[in-house]
Amino acid sequence: MEVSGTFKVSSVVLGVIAFLLIVGGFVAPGWFVIRNVYVGLWYVTSGRETLFSPDALESNHSWVELQSEATVSVILGLVALICTVVYVSSRMPLFRRTLVMLAAWCYLISASLIGVAVIRCVSANSDLSRFIMKTGTPFSLILCGIGGAIECICAVMHFREYCQSRDTPGVVHHTQPGQGYVYPPPGYSVTVHSTQMAQYPAPMENQPTPADCRDDKYLIQA
Numbered sequence: 001m002e003v004s005g006t007f008k009v010s011s012v013v014l015g016v017i018a019f020l021l022i023v024g025g026f027v028a029p030g031w032f033v034i035r036n037v038y039v040g041l042w043y044v045t046s047g048r049e050t051l052f053s054p055d056a057l058e059s060n061h062s063w064v065e066l067q068s069e070a071t072v073s074v075i076l077g078l079v080a081l082i083c084t085v086v087y088v089s090s091r092m093p094l095f096r097r098t099l100v101m102l103a104a105w106c107y108l109i110s111a112s113l114i115g116v117a118v119i120r121c122v123s124a125n126s127d128l129s130r131f132i133m134k135t136g137t138p139f140s141l142i143l144c145g146i147g148g149a150i151e152c153i154c155a156v157m158h159f160r161e162y163c164q165s166r167d168t169p170g171v172v173h174h175t176q177p178g179q180g181y182v183y184p185p186p187g188y189s190v191t192v193h194s195t196q197m198a199q200y201p202a203p204m205e206n207q208p209t210p211a212d213c214r215d216d217k218y219l220i221q222a
Contacts, residue, residue: 007161008088014154015081015107021147022077022114025140026070031121033136034128040140041067066117070144073114077151080106084158097165104158111151118145 025031029040038045083103090096118141129135 007157011084011154011157012088014150015084018147018150018154019077019081021143021150022074025143025147026074028140028143030138030140032125032128033138035134041070066120069113069117073110073117076106076110076113080110080154097162100158100162100165104155104162107151107155107158111148111155114144114148118148
């Protein structure tokens with residue numbers, strides 16, 4: 001199961017971009033911009049002065065939920081990126097298929113969580129703009145929104161890679177006599193390239209004989 005060069009490059013690059021965008025929005029004080037006051041998930045600033053810390057928001061359960069959603073999204077995005085890097089560099093077929101599926105689900109859940117957080121804040125910003133004239137652009141929401149959209153693309157790419165890996169035949173180079181059968185993983189077919197006559201145990205019903213296997217290539221179906 002070879003990983004295409006396109007998937008290797010695009011999955012890692014898009015994963016890194018999505019992670020950096022979400023982390024940038026996560027730490028930046030741009031979830032709400034009211035006049036010269038910038039509200040972040042963890043602090044509120046006015047220019048260079050920090051007005052108050054997260055301790056002042058502990059009683060607001062909605063705000064704590066928002067922090068939790070964004071935090072879990074960042075963690076899952078990091079896990080998905082690590083799984084992707086290991087997947088494109090590993091050579092263990094079954095282990096790699098588990099990694100690509102894990103990365104796909106992590107990207108999907110991460111994008112869903114950050115999407116919910118962004119939608120909630122967009123709605124709150126819209127309500128504020130009706131009462132406060134000077135509201136700025138919530139740049140953190142833009143960063144997280146773009147990052148979440150890229151994570152959705154990454155999830156689709158990983159699900160597609162997983163489905164393709166199930167149908168990809170494995171190739172085993174068989175150049176020495178007497179090595180017996182090749183047993184592929186479940187769901188795979190194995191193409192055996194051999195310069196010697198294929199070796200078989202005692203003939204069984206409907207089993208090919210050595211006379212049928214004198215070609216250089218013989219296909220063993222899983």
